[in-house]
Amino acid sequence: MRPEGRFQEETMKLLLQYINESLEELHHVRWPTRQQAVRLSLVVLAFTAVSAAAFGFLDFFLSLALKFLLSFTS
Numbered sequence: 001m002r003p004e005g006r007f008q009e010e011t012m013k014l015l016l017q018y019i020n021e022s023l024e025e026l027h028h029v030r031w032p033t034r035q036q037a038v039r040l041s042l043v044v045l046a047f048t049a050v051s052a053a054a055f056g057f058l059d060f061f062l063s064l065a066l067k068f069l070l071s072f073t074s
Contacts, residue, residue: 032040
């Protein structure tokens with residue numbers, strides 16, 4: 001067998017072994033219930049909205065402050 005063929009064969013064996021072990025590991029995962037998933041998703045959405053609003057306000061007020069400071073240069 002040519003060296004390239006052997007390399008491809010070994011690579012394919014390792015890839016299949018990795019996939020099989022990954023699937024086996026997924027069977028051990030304790031998946032959240034639907035209620036938990038919905039609740040946690042709402043927490044993430046709320047945190048994202050609050051963070052976006054906070055950064056938006058901060059950006060707005062910092063831009064006002066910068067415009068105010070730059071008004072002294074003209």
